[in-house]
Amino acid sequence: MNHSGHVEYTATGMPNRKLAIWLFLASECMFFGALIATYLIYQGQSLVGPYPEDLFDIPLTTVSTFILLMSSLAMVLAVAAAQKEDLKQTRLWLAVTALMGLTFLGFQAYEYNHFIHAGLTLSVNLFGSTFYVMTGFHGAHVAIGVIWLSSLFAHTFRPVDPKRRALDIEIAGLYWHFVDIVWIVIFTVVYLLGVGG
Amino acid sequence: MAQHKASESPHVSTSTYLKVGLVLAVLTALEVAVVYVESLKGIVAFLLLLIGILKFALVAMYFMHLKFDTPVYSRFFMVGLVLALACMLAVMAIMHSDRAATLLLSS
Numbered sequence: 001m002n003h004s005g006h007v008e009y010t011a012t013g014m015p016n017r018k019l020a021i022w023l024f025l026a027s028e029c030m031f032f033g034a035l036i037a038t039y040l041i042y043q044g045q046s047l048v049g050p051y052p053e054d055l056f057d058i059p060l061t062t063v064s065t066f067i068l069l070m071s072s073l074a075m076v077l078a079v080a081a082a083q084k085e086d087l088k089q090t091r092l093w094l095a096v097t098a099l100m101g102l103t104f105l106g107f108q109a110y111e112y113n114h115f116i117h118a119g120l121t122l123s124v125n126l127f128g129s130t131f132y133v134m135t136g137f138h139g140a141h142v143a144i145g146v147i148w149l150s151s152l153f154a155h156t157f158r159p160v161d162p163k164r165r166a167l168d169i170e171i172a173g174l175y176w177h178f179v180d181i182v183w184i185v186i187f188t189v190v191y192l193l194g195v196g197g
Numbered sequence: 198m199a200q201h202k203a204s205e206s207p208h209v210s211t212s213t214y215l216k217v218g219l220v221l222a223v224l225t226a227l228e229v230a231v232v233y234v235e236s237l238k239g240i241v242a243f244l245l246l247l248i249g250i251l252k253f254a255l256v257a258m259y260f261m262h263l264k265f266d267t268p269v270y271s272r273f274f275m276v277g278l279v280l281a282l283a284c285m286l287a288v289m290a291i292m293h294s295d296r297a298a299t300l301l302l303s304s
Contacts, residue, residue, distance in 0.1 A: 022270045026277025033281030041292045073218035076260045188249035196232030
Protein backbone atom coordinates (compact mmCIF):
# COMPACT_ATOMS: atom_id res chain seq x y z
CA MET A 1 0.00 0.00 0.00
CA ASN A 2 1.31 3.46 -0.83
CA HIS A 3 0.74 6.29 1.64
CA SER A 4 1.69 9.91 1.31
CA GLY A 5 5.40 10.79 1.62
CA HIS A 6 6.47 7.93 -0.71
CA VAL A 7 6.66 5.39 2.12
CA GLU A 8 5.41 1.89 1.30
CA TYR A 9 3.77 -0.15 4.06
CA THR A 10 3.36 -3.92 3.75
CA ALA A 11 2.40 -6.81 6.03
CA THR A 12 5.91 -8.32 5.80
CA GLY A 13 7.99 -5.15 5.98
CA MET A 14 9.30 -5.98 2.50
CA PRO A 15 8.07 -4.52 -0.80
CA ASN A 16 5.43 -6.96 -2.07
CA ARG A 17 6.58 -6.73 -5.69
CA LYS A 18 10.19 -7.48 -4.72
CA LEU A 19 9.03 -10.49 -2.71
CA ALA A 20 6.99 -11.62 -5.71
CA ILE A 21 9.92 -11.37 -8.16
CA TRP A 22 12.09 -13.48 -5.82
CA LEU A 23 9.34 -16.13 -5.70
CA PHE A 24 9.11 -15.98 -9.49
CA LEU A 25 12.90 -16.37 -9.82
CA ALA A 26 12.80 -19.38 -7.46
CA SER A 27 10.25 -20.99 -9.82
CA GLU A 28 12.43 -20.07 -12.79
CA CYS A 29 15.28 -22.08 -11.21
CA MET A 30 13.03 -25.15 -11.56
CA PHE A 31 12.16 -24.24 -15.14
CA PHE A 32 15.74 -23.85 -16.35
CA GLY A 33 16.88 -26.74 -14.13
CA ALA A 34 14.48 -29.01 -16.06
CA LEU A 35 15.78 -27.76 -19.43
CA ILE A 36 19.46 -28.14 -18.46
CA ALA A 37 18.83 -31.60 -16.94
CA THR A 38 17.10 -32.71 -20.15
CA TYR A 39 20.08 -31.51 -22.19
CA LEU A 40 22.51 -33.38 -19.91
CA ILE A 41 20.44 -36.59 -19.92
CA TYR A 42 20.50 -36.75 -23.72
CA GLN A 43 24.09 -35.53 -24.07
CA GLY A 44 26.04 -37.95 -26.25
CA GLN A 45 22.87 -39.91 -27.16
CA SER A 46 22.42 -38.50 -30.68
CA LEU A 47 22.60 -41.25 -33.30
CA VAL A 48 23.32 -38.86 -36.19
CA GLY A 49 25.29 -35.61 -36.43
CA PRO A 50 26.02 -32.82 -36.29
CA TYR A 51 27.46 -33.10 -32.78
CA PRO A 52 28.34 -30.28 -30.32
CA GLU A 53 32.11 -30.61 -30.88
CA ASP A 54 31.55 -30.06 -34.65
CA LEU A 55 29.62 -26.83 -34.11
CA PHE A 56 30.53 -24.98 -30.91
CA ASP A 57 32.66 -21.89 -31.50
CA ILE A 58 34.00 -21.18 -28.00
CA PRO A 59 35.76 -17.85 -28.81
CA LEU A 60 32.53 -16.47 -30.35
CA THR A 61 30.35 -17.64 -27.44
CA THR A 62 32.92 -16.25 -24.99
CA VAL A 63 32.44 -12.79 -26.53
CA SER A 64 28.63 -13.01 -26.22
CA THR A 65 28.97 -14.33 -22.65
CA PHE A 66 31.26 -11.42 -21.79
CA ILE A 67 28.71 -8.96 -23.24
CA LEU A 68 25.88 -10.46 -21.17
CA LEU A 69 28.05 -10.39 -18.01
CA MET A 70 28.94 -6.75 -18.59
CA SER A 71 25.25 -5.96 -19.21
CA SER A 72 24.68 -7.12 -15.62
CA LEU A 73 27.25 -4.57 -14.49
CA ALA A 74 25.48 -1.86 -16.54
CA MET A 75 22.15 -2.96 -15.00
CA VAL A 76 23.41 -2.68 -11.44
CA LEU A 77 24.79 0.80 -12.26
CA ALA A 78 21.31 1.75 -13.57
CA VAL A 79 19.76 0.53 -10.29
CA ALA A 80 22.35 2.50 -8.26
CA ALA A 81 21.71 5.64 -10.33
CA ALA A 82 17.92 5.27 -9.90
CA GLN A 83 18.36 4.90 -6.12
CA LYS A 84 20.46 8.10 -6.12
CA GLU A 85 17.67 9.72 -8.22
CA ASP A 86 20.19 10.53 -10.96
CA LEU A 87 17.89 10.41 -14.00
CA LYS A 88 20.58 10.99 -16.66
CA GLN A 89 22.76 8.13 -15.43
CA THR A 90 19.69 5.91 -15.02
CA ARG A 91 18.73 6.47 -18.67
CA LEU A 92 22.31 5.94 -19.86
CA TRP A 93 22.81 2.61 -18.06
CA LEU A 94 19.32 1.33 -18.90
CA ALA A 95 20.04 2.03 -22.59
CA VAL A 96 23.49 0.39 -22.38
CA THR A 97 22.00 -2.72 -20.72
CA ALA A 98 19.24 -3.03 -23.33
CA LEU A 99 21.75 -2.57 -26.18
CA MET A 100 24.05 -5.21 -24.72
CA GLY A 101 21.06 -7.55 -24.44
CA LEU A 102 20.23 -6.90 -28.09
CA THR A 103 23.87 -7.58 -29.04
CA PHE A 104 23.71 -10.90 -27.17
CA LEU A 105 20.54 -11.79 -29.12
CA GLY A 106 22.36 -10.85 -32.36
CA PHE A 107 25.15 -13.31 -31.47
CA GLN A 108 22.53 -15.98 -30.74
CA ALA A 109 20.81 -15.37 -34.09
CA TYR A 110 24.19 -15.63 -35.85
CA GLU A 111 24.97 -18.87 -34.00
CA TYR A 112 21.56 -20.39 -34.83
CA ASN A 113 21.97 -19.42 -38.49
CA HIS A 114 25.41 -21.07 -38.59
CA PHE A 115 24.12 -24.22 -36.86
CA ILE A 116 21.10 -24.55 -39.17
CA HIS A 117 23.34 -24.20 -42.23
CA ALA A 118 25.54 -26.94 -40.76
CA GLY A 119 22.47 -29.22 -40.61
CA LEU A 120 21.46 -28.87 -36.96
CA THR A 121 17.69 -28.39 -36.85
CA LEU A 122 15.22 -28.81 -34.00
CA SER A 123 14.33 -32.33 -35.11
CA VAL A 124 17.53 -33.72 -36.65
CA ASN A 125 18.82 -35.31 -33.43
CA LEU A 126 18.57 -35.20 -29.62
CA PHE A 127 21.33 -32.59 -29.40
CA GLY A 128 19.41 -30.24 -31.74
CA SER A 129 16.12 -30.67 -29.86
CA THR A 130 17.51 -30.15 -26.36
CA PHE A 131 19.99 -27.42 -27.35
CA TYR A 132 17.48 -25.24 -29.24
CA VAL A 133 14.75 -25.62 -26.59
CA MET A 134 17.12 -24.72 -23.73
CA THR A 135 18.96 -21.81 -25.40
CA GLY A 136 15.77 -20.68 -27.18
CA PHE A 137 13.93 -20.26 -23.89
CA HIS A 138 16.93 -18.39 -22.50
CA GLY A 139 16.99 -16.14 -25.57
CA ALA A 140 13.24 -15.50 -25.12
CA HIS A 141 13.94 -14.42 -21.54
CA VAL A 142 16.66 -12.03 -22.77
CA ALA A 143 14.24 -10.63 -25.38
CA ILE A 144 11.56 -10.07 -22.70
CA GLY A 145 14.24 -8.38 -20.57
CA VAL A 146 15.19 -6.05 -23.43
CA ILE A 147 11.51 -5.08 -23.94
CA TRP A 148 11.11 -4.55 -20.17
CA LEU A 149 14.25 -2.36 -19.99
CA SER A 150 13.18 -0.36 -23.05
CA SER A 151 9.79 0.34 -21.49
CA LEU A 152 11.51 1.43 -18.25
CA PHE A 153 13.77 3.72 -20.31
CA ALA A 154 10.72 5.30 -21.95
CA HIS A 155 9.09 5.54 -18.52
CA THR A 156 11.96 7.72 -17.23
CA PHE A 157 10.55 10.56 -19.38
CA ARG A 158 7.32 10.54 -17.37
CA PRO A 159 7.00 12.20 -13.97
CA VAL A 160 7.02 9.30 -11.48
CA ASP A 161 7.83 9.10 -7.76
CA PRO A 162 11.66 8.49 -7.77
CA LYS A 163 11.44 5.81 -5.05
CA ARG A 164 8.81 3.91 -7.01
CA ARG A 165 10.92 4.23 -10.16
CA ALA A 166 13.98 2.91 -8.29
CA LEU A 167 11.99 -0.14 -7.13
CA ASP A 168 10.65 -0.72 -10.68
CA ILE A 169 14.21 -0.69 -12.04
CA GLU A 170 15.53 -2.85 -9.17
CA ILE A 171 12.87 -5.51 -9.89
CA ALA A 172 13.72 -5.52 -13.61
CA GLY A 173 17.39 -5.71 -12.58
CA LEU A 174 16.79 -8.84 -10.48
CA TYR A 175 15.19 -10.50 -13.52
CA TRP A 176 18.07 -9.40 -15.75
CA HIS A 177 20.74 -10.71 -13.35
CA PHE A 178 18.87 -14.01 -13.12
CA VAL A 179 18.92 -14.34 -16.92
CA ASP A 180 22.66 -13.65 -16.70
CA ILE A 181 23.33 -16.35 -14.07
CA VAL A 182 21.33 -18.88 -16.09
CA TRP A 183 23.68 -18.14 -19.00
CA ILE A 184 26.71 -18.56 -16.67
CA VAL A 185 25.45 -22.12 -16.01
CA ILE A 186 24.64 -22.84 -19.68
CA PHE A 187 28.01 -21.50 -20.87
CA THR A 188 29.92 -23.59 -18.32
CA VAL A 189 27.91 -26.82 -18.43
CA VAL A 190 26.89 -26.92 -22.10
CA TYR A 191 29.63 -25.13 -24.03
CA LEU A 192 32.84 -25.43 -21.99
CA LEU A 193 32.21 -28.84 -20.40
CA GLY A 194 30.80 -30.04 -23.74
CA VAL A 195 34.05 -29.22 -25.50
CA GLY A 196 36.69 -29.60 -22.79
CA GLY A 197 35.06 -31.70 -20.05
CA MET B 198 -3.00 -7.45 9.55
CA ALA B 199 -0.41 -4.98 10.90
CA GLN B 200 1.38 -2.93 8.28
CA HIS B 201 5.15 -2.31 8.44
CA LYS B 202 7.25 0.20 6.58
CA ALA B 203 8.84 -1.60 3.63
CA SER B 204 12.61 -1.86 4.01
CA GLU B 205 14.83 0.31 1.80
CA SER B 206 17.03 -1.35 -0.81
CA PRO B 207 20.72 -1.50 0.15
CA HIS B 208 23.13 1.05 -1.30
CA VAL B 209 26.45 -0.37 -2.48
CA SER B 210 29.31 1.79 -3.78
CA THR B 211 29.96 2.01 -7.53
CA SER B 212 33.59 0.94 -6.99
CA THR B 213 32.37 -2.34 -5.45
CA TYR B 214 30.25 -3.03 -8.54
CA LEU B 215 33.18 -2.22 -10.85
CA LYS B 216 35.50 -4.52 -8.88
CA VAL B 217 32.96 -7.36 -9.08
CA GLY B 218 32.55 -6.73 -12.82
CA LEU B 219 36.33 -6.91 -13.26
CA VAL B 220 36.55 -10.16 -11.26
CA LEU B 221 33.73 -11.64 -13.39
CA ALA B 222 35.57 -10.70 -16.60
CA VAL B 223 38.83 -12.24 -15.32
CA LEU B 224 37.02 -15.42 -14.20
CA THR B 225 35.40 -15.77 -17.64
CA ALA B 226 38.80 -15.45 -19.34
CA LEU B 227 40.25 -18.00 -16.89
CA GLU B 228 37.32 -20.35 -17.49
CA VAL B 229 37.92 -20.37 -21.25
CA ALA B 230 41.71 -20.62 -20.82
CA VAL B 231 41.56 -23.81 -18.70
CA VAL B 232 39.71 -25.60 -21.53
CA TYR B 233 42.74 -25.15 -23.81
CA VAL B 234 45.49 -26.05 -21.28
CA GLU B 235 46.52 -29.66 -22.00
CA SER B 236 48.10 -30.25 -18.57
CA LEU B 237 44.77 -29.46 -16.83
CA LYS B 238 42.73 -32.05 -18.80
CA GLY B 239 42.30 -34.27 -15.73
CA ILE B 240 40.78 -31.57 -13.54
CA VAL B 241 39.17 -29.32 -16.17
CA ALA B 242 35.58 -30.31 -15.22
CA PHE B 243 36.27 -29.58 -11.54
CA LEU B 244 37.89 -26.22 -12.36
CA LEU B 245 35.07 -25.18 -14.71
CA LEU B 246 32.38 -26.03 -12.15
CA LEU B 247 34.32 -24.19 -9.42
CA ILE B 248 34.71 -21.03 -11.54
CA GLY B 249 31.06 -21.27 -12.68
CA ILE B 250 29.83 -21.49 -9.08
CA LEU B 251 32.06 -18.55 -8.11
CA LYS B 252 30.64 -16.38 -10.94
CA PHE B 253 27.08 -17.42 -10.05
CA ALA B 254 27.66 -16.51 -6.39
CA LEU B 255 29.26 -13.14 -7.20
CA VAL B 256 26.32 -12.04 -9.39
CA ALA B 257 23.75 -13.29 -6.85
CA MET B 258 25.47 -11.77 -3.81
CA TYR B 259 26.63 -8.41 -5.18
CA PHE B 260 24.53 -7.56 -8.26
CA MET B 261 21.31 -9.09 -6.89
CA HIS B 262 22.16 -7.70 -3.41
CA LEU B 263 21.59 -11.00 -1.59
CA LYS B 264 24.68 -10.25 0.55
CA PHE B 265 23.20 -6.96 1.74
CA ASP B 266 19.42 -7.46 1.56
CA THR B 267 17.11 -9.14 4.06
CA PRO B 268 17.87 -12.91 4.31
CA VAL B 269 14.24 -13.75 3.38
CA TYR B 270 15.05 -13.20 -0.32
CA SER B 271 18.10 -15.49 -0.06
CA ARG B 272 15.96 -18.20 1.54
CA PHE B 273 13.33 -17.95 -1.21
CA PHE B 274 16.00 -18.18 -3.89
CA MET B 275 17.84 -21.04 -2.15
CA VAL B 276 14.62 -23.05 -1.86
CA GLY B 277 14.11 -22.78 -5.64
CA LEU B 278 17.76 -23.50 -6.34
CA VAL B 279 17.99 -26.54 -4.03
CA LEU B 280 14.69 -27.96 -5.34
CA ALA B 281 15.88 -27.49 -8.93
CA LEU B 282 19.25 -29.15 -8.22
CA ALA B 283 17.58 -32.03 -6.34
CA CYS B 284 15.10 -32.61 -9.21
CA MET B 285 17.93 -32.44 -11.77
CA LEU B 286 20.03 -34.99 -9.89
CA ALA B 287 17.03 -37.29 -9.27
CA VAL B 288 15.91 -37.26 -12.91
CA MET B 289 19.46 -37.77 -14.17
CA ALA B 290 19.99 -40.68 -11.74
CA ILE B 291 16.70 -42.31 -12.79
CA MET B 292 17.44 -41.91 -16.50
CA HIS B 293 21.00 -43.18 -16.01
CA SER B 294 19.89 -46.31 -14.13
CA ASP B 295 17.09 -46.88 -16.66
CA ARG B 296 19.61 -46.67 -19.52
CA ALA B 297 22.01 -49.00 -17.69
CA ALA B 298 19.18 -51.51 -17.12
CA THR B 299 18.19 -51.36 -20.80
CA LEU B 300 21.80 -52.01 -21.85
CA LEU B 301 22.06 -54.89 -19.37
CA LEU B 302 18.85 -56.51 -20.64
CA SER B 303 19.85 -56.14 -24.29
CA SER B 304 23.32 -57.69 -23.72
